[in-house]
Amino acid sequence: MSSLFPALTSAPDGRAALRFGERSLTYGELAAAAGAVGERVRGAGRVAVWATPALETAVAVVGTLLAGVAAVPLNPKSGDQELGHILSDSGPALVLAAPGDELPGPLAGLPRVDVDVRAAGPASADDGGPGDAALIVYTSGTTGPPKGAVIPRRALAATLDALADAWQWTGDDVLVHGLPLFHVHGLVLGILGPLRRGGSVRHLGRFGTEGVARELSTGATMLFGVPTMYHRVAEALPGDPELAKALAGARLLVSGSAALPVHDHERIAAATGRRVIERYGMTETLMNTSVRADGEPRAGTVGVPLPGVELRLVEEDGTPITAYDGETVGEIQVRGPNLFTEYLNRPDATAAAFTGDGFFRTGDMAVRDPDGYVRIVGRKATDLIKSGGYKIGAGEIENALLEHPGVREAAVTGEPDPDLGERVVAWIVPAEAQAPPTLEELAAHVAGRLAPHKRPRVLRCLDALPRNDMGKIMKRALAHD
Ligand code: MCA
Numbered sequence: 091m092s093s094l095f096p097a098l099t100s101a102p103d104g105r106a107a108l109r110f111g112e113r114s115l116t117y118g119e120l121a122a123a124a125g126a127v128g129e130r131v132r133g134a135g136r137v138a139v140w141a142t143p144a145l146e147t148a149v150a151v152v153g154t155l156l157a158g159v160a161a162v163p164l165n166p167k168s169g170d171q172e173l174g175h176i177l178s179d180s181g182p183a184l185v186l187a188a189p190g191d192e193l194p195g196p197l198a199g200l201p202r203v204d205v206d207v208r209a210a211g212p213a214s215a216d217d218g219g220p221g222d223a224a225l226i227v228y229t230s231g232t233t234g235p236p237k238g239a240v241i242p243r244r245a246l247a248a249t250l251d252a253l254a255d256a257w258q259w260t261g262d263d264v265l266v267h268g269l270p271l272f273h274v275h276g277l278v279l280g281i282l283g284p285l286r287r288g289g290s291v292r293h294l295g296r297f298g299t300e301g302v303a304r305e306l307s308t309g310a311t312m313l314f315g316v317p318t319m320y321h322r323v324a325e326a327l328p329g330d331p332e333l334a335k336a337l338a339g340a341r342l343l344v345s346g347s348a349a350l351p352v353h354d355h356e357r358i359a360a361a362t363g364r365r366v367i368e369r370y371g372m373t374e375t376l377m378n379t380s381v382r383a384d385g386e387p388r389a390g391t392v393g394v395p396l397p398g399v400e401l402r403l404v405e406e407d408g409t410p411i412t413a414y415d416g417e418t419v420g421e422i423q424v425r426g427p428n429l430f431t432e433y434l435n436r437p438d439a440t441a442a443a444f445t446g447d448g449f450f451r452t453g454d455m456a457v458r459d460p461d462g463y464v465r466i467v468g469r470k471a472t473d474l475i476k477s478g479g480y481k482i483g484a485g486e487i488e489n490a491l492l493e494h495p496g497v498r499e500a501a502v503t504g505e506p507d508p509d510l511g512e513r514v515v516a517w518i519v520p521a522e523a524q525a526p527p528t529l530e531e532l533a534a535h536v537a538g539r540l541a542p543h544k545r546p547r548v549l550r551c552l553d554a555l556p557r558n559d560m561g562k563i564m565k566r567a568l569a570h571d
């Protein structure tokens with residue numbers, strides 16, 4: 091039996107596991123197809139997965155986990171520079187992809203294995219111990235290229251079981267979402283979550299309110315999304331009674347990856363009578379807190395620590411804050427079986443991320459209400475931007491902009507955006523004042539090197555960037571108008 095996915099062998103015949111558009115797999119079919127992948131990759135060390143929003147990605151990851159091998163999910167929209175970095179850093183033995191998918195240049199040197207979702211491999215117990223790497227997920231920091239967070243098998247099990255407790259999540263639940271499958275939210279919670287419970291997931295391929303309405307009115311019970319998706323739901327609700335009815339009938343609506351503005355909470359509650367609940371996590375920690383299904387859904391809070399997660403707030407100097415007064419702000423630190431083990435090849439960054447007593451420094455600032463509810467009020471680093479639920483480091487975009495011949499100096503900031511939460515703003519000093527590059531040019535440049543979600547949405551040209559006496563750019567002096 092699989093320790094991560096017992097339902098692969100125990101689910102009754104014909105029980106639905108995965109559905110992507112018209113294509114679906116039962117648990118029996120998934121066990122066979124994933125078993126075939128497992129046979130192929132066993133002993134491989136690490137394998138890359140071309141993580142399109144398709145059935146093949148789910149089968150590839152489950153098969154890899156069955157073999158006790160670590161999967162490195164790749165964003166299929168990554169530009170060559172980002173992809174090149176991830177491949178050289180993680181050194182996968184091969185890449186798993188859907189038949190017919192075209193793979194870009196940086197993957198040319200890697201053996202390719204096509205995932206056959208109708209294959210019949212042997213069902214087997216899975217290899218790999220609790221501390222072994224399950225996934226390596228790349229996440230942006232404030233500077234430099236993304237770091238690979240090594241997520242052990244134990245963290246997947248711990249976080250998904252804690253969420254099952256908090257959300258009364260069972261095999262009877264049918265999840266719908268349209269999240270990308272190369273990050274924790276869409277892949278771990280959105281695919282591995284239902285499979286661990288023996289329930290099913292219907293993936294929309296691409297997020298849209300029509301798909302949400304359709305699935306929630308035909309048997310789906312839960313919706314997962316980032317705030318941008320709930321914002322789009324809130325915008326659509328006044329003109330879409332079918333959507334309102336579908337949401338009203340759902341068992342659980344969950345938002346995460348960034349803060350859901352209270353205004354969107356309220357609009358959804360007014361139109362559907364249902365409250366969206368928020369949970370708080372990170373690539374490095376998986377899930378830390380959540381509003382519980384049996385708790386009070388309070389807008390603007392991320393609920394209480396999940397079972398097994400130790401959470402503390404600390405002062406700047408590391409002193410724990412004991413107040414539960416809804417006022418005293420401290421950095422959130424967490425410890426528990428849900429944590430990653432290290433940043434791949436980055437012992438320096440790993441050491442800096444943990445305290446001496448094993449707590450992970452999240453960089454998120456919060457207060458605690460008297461009943462323990464955590465309220466996130468900000469972030470330590472101003473150089474991290476959350477746009478559409480994606481974490482984006484200002485530094486990597488600045489570096490990319492500086493590689494453009496039309497840019498002499500560059501600074502990147504985030505500014506509030508009603509749809510994306512924050513949007514990326516590029517402040518540049520053009521190489522030629524008379525002929526500055528256009529926003530479209532710079533957006534295409536960044537999208538092509540890094541990823542489209544990292545592209546600047548606004549361009550502001552200046553004669554000089556504000557700098558302090560040490561020559562450091564003073565981002566706070568860059569006024570947003
Ligand atoms: C636009 N596009 C471009 C360019 N401009 N492509 C190349 N060059 C350009 N210059 C393309 C985009 O690739 C995309 O293509 C399309 O145009 C629209 O892009 P965009 O406007 O950026 O986005 P959107 O389609 O409006 O997407 C909004 C979204 C998305 C659906 C909310 O941001 C999203 O999926 N966010 C989820 C992020 C997430 O899962 N975060 C979890 C990480 P095409 O049309 O082909 O798509 S956080 C996490 O995991 C932690 C643990 C947690 O707590 O959850």
Ligand code: AMP
Binds near residue numbers: 274345348372374480
């Ligand atoms: P990532 O590194 O992409 O996994 O993003 C993790 C970050 O997303 C966290 O450190 C938080 O800043 C943010 N985040 C995730 N969930 C929430 C939430 N419900 N409310 C506010 N911020 C969140």
